[in-house]
Amino acid sequence: MSTATITVVHSVACHYCDDAEEGLAQLRRDFDFDVQLVPAASDAGRELIGLHRPAMFPLVLADGKVLSAGRLPRGKLRAWLSTRAIAVSRS
DSSP states (O other), X not given: OOOOEEEEEEOTTOHHHHHHHHHHHHHTTTEEOEEEEEETTXXXXXXXXXXXXXXXXXXXXXXXXXXXXXXXXXXXXXXXHHHHSEEOOOO
C-alpha cells in the first residue's frame, strides 16, 4: 500500500488554511501520511482550482479526491485516515 497523501491548496492570509495546517500537524502524531502544500497562486494551485472549483480555501484533497473546501473537517479526515493511513506506533 502506498502512503496516503493530503494536498492542501492554500491562499495568503487565510485563517482556515492556517487552521488546516495545524490540524494536519496534530493528525500526523497519530497517522503516517504525506502532506503537499500548494499555494493557490502557483501553476499547480491554479490547475487544481480550475479542476475542482472550490467555494473557499483551503481546498483539501485526499489521494487526489476532494475532501473539503473551507474549514478542515478533522473528524472526516481522521475517519478517512483510519482506513487509508498507517497508524503511528506509540512505543
